[in-house]
Amino acid sequence: MRHLNMTSLGLLALTFAAGLSIASPAAAMTQLDWSNEVLFRWDAGELVRTYSLEADNVDLTISISASSPNPGMGQGSFASWDGLSASPPGACVSVVSPNKDGAPAPSLYRTDRFGTGLDLGVVFDPAANSDQAVLINLKFTELHSGATGRAKAVATFKFEISDIDWSHGGNDCFQLAIQGWRRDQVVITANHGATSVPVSAFTLSPKVGSPTFAIGPPNTATAIGNATSGAESNADDNGTLIVSFGATFVTEVQISYNEAGFSNSGVIPNNNPGYRGIGILGGNTTLPVELMEFTIE
Numbered sequence: 001m002r003h004l005n006m007t008s009l010g011l012l013a014l015t016f017a018a019g020l021s022i023a024s025p026a027a028a029m030t031q032l033d034w035s036n037e038v039l040f041r042w043d044a045g046e047l048v049r050t051y052s053l054e055a056d057n058v059d060l061t062i063s064i065s066a067s068s069p070n071p072g073m074g075q076g077s078f079a080s081w082d083g084l085s086a087s088p089p090g091a092c093v094s095v096v097s098p099n100k101d102g103a104p105a106p107s108l109y110r111t112d113r114f115g116t117g118l119d120l121g122v123v124f125d126p127a128a129n130s131d132q133a134v135l136i137n138l139k140f141t142e143l144h145s146g147a148t149g150r151a152k153a154v155a156t157f158k159f160e161i162s163d164i165d166w167s168h169g170g171n172d173c174f175q176l177a178i179q180g181w182r183r184d185q186v187v188i189t190a191n192h193g194a195t196s197v198p199v200s201a202f203t204l205s206p207k208v209g210s211p212t213f214a215i216g217p218p219n220t221a222t223a224i225g226n227a228t229s230g231a232e233s234n235a236d237d238n239g240t241l242i243v244s245f246g247a248t249f250v251t252e253v254q255i256s257y258n259e260a261g262f263s264n265s266g267v268i269p270n271n272n273p274g275y276r277g278i279g280i281l282g283g284n285t286t287l288p289v290e291l292m293e294f295t296i297e
Contacts (some may be wrong), residue, residue: 034100034118034282042120044110045078045096050146061139061147062281064098064122067256069130076126079275097123101279115162115233115240119282122257125275129264134257136280141251151193151251158244161186161255162279165212165239166223166230169274179274183230183261184213185222186278188243191252201248207240222260227268255280 033040042049048063066076078097095110101121105112114121126132141149169181190199204215212231213221221241224230233239243253257278264271 034102034120042098042100044099046098047078048147052144054143057143058152059141059143059145059147059149061137061141062120063137063139063147065135065137066124066126067133067135069127069132073130074127076124076130076132079123079125079277097121097277102282112235113163113277114235114279115160115282116235116237117160117162117279117282119160119162119279121277121279123275123277124257126259126273128272131259131262133259134276136255136257138253138255138281139251153192153249153251154245155247155249156245157250157253158242159281160207160279161221161241161243162237162282163233163239163277164221164223164241165233166225166261167232167274167276168230180270180272181225181227181230181261182259182270182273182276183223183225184239184276184278185220185258185260186241187256187258188219189254189256190245190250192249193251196252199245199248199250202243202245202250205242205244207237207242210238211241212239213241226261227266227270 034042040051047065048061050059050061052059064078066078069075095106099110099121100118101111101114102109102118103112109118111121122134122136124132124134139147140152140154141147142152164184164186166184167182169179188202188204190202191197192199200219202219204219204221206213206215212225212233213223215221223239231238257276259273259276261270262273263269
């Protein structure tokens with residue numbers, strides 16, 4: 001469960017955490033809870049939604065898109081799947097991504113493939129012979145102003161990205177044609193204010209001690225693996241990354257989700273990498289996000 005609360009110092013706190021309760025000596029709470037279909041609805045396949053967090057006087061807009069493919073290549077697509085391999089081929093239940101991801105699935109949530117917590121699952125099948133990226137934007141603005149509203153600063157923002165790993169490719173009930181291996185990579189960038197001043201004072205760290213990815217440069221996490229070897233995390237937390245801004249103020253964060261293994265040449269070419277998927281804003285994040293009463297001029 002995700003909570004927003006106001007502390008006695010006048011700071012507003014937002015926690016992106018499944019199953020977490022933060023006690024406060026002060027006022028009312030607003031929950032950012034993916035299990036709440038009324039207040040925090042996300043229709044399968046939806047690419048943008050704004051949540052107005054009334055008690056905390058701020059809007060959060062989540063928007064998801066794909067970069068343009070290489071010239072002359074076809075456009076990739078956000079995948080339709082149920083997260084389960086089945087026999088015979090083609091037996092999957094069609095569910096469009098992005099979708100809510102968590103246990104139990106598919107009875108309550110659409111899938112349960114990314115980390116151990118309830119999150120927003122994003123699955124994308126890039127165009128063949130292209131290195132298309134998925135772009136996920138998190139934007140904080142004044143209450144009821146939406147994505148185009150005036151920026152509102154956030155301090156100590158901390159959240160999870162799940163399932164950064166390597167896959168050997170192949171096929172299943174979702175993708176009938178054989179696809180190549182893939183190697184996940186996420187690159188985090190952030191801005192502060194209406195003038196989009198870049199923010200670099202944040203850290204990336206693995207959630208567990210044996211991650212399926214390496215960090216470097218400081219804003220980039222890349223799955224460990226290549227055309228012949230690697231590790232998959234799937235529903236555990238070995239592929240979960242923690243993004244933390246500490247005391248740094250930020251109004252907008254972008255996650256670029258790339259195919260680090262793309263290559264249409266070499267001994268083992270990978271000109272048709274398999275579908276890739278991650279989960280965002282879920283898991284067991286333990287530190288709150290503090291929203292300060294701060295206006296960007």
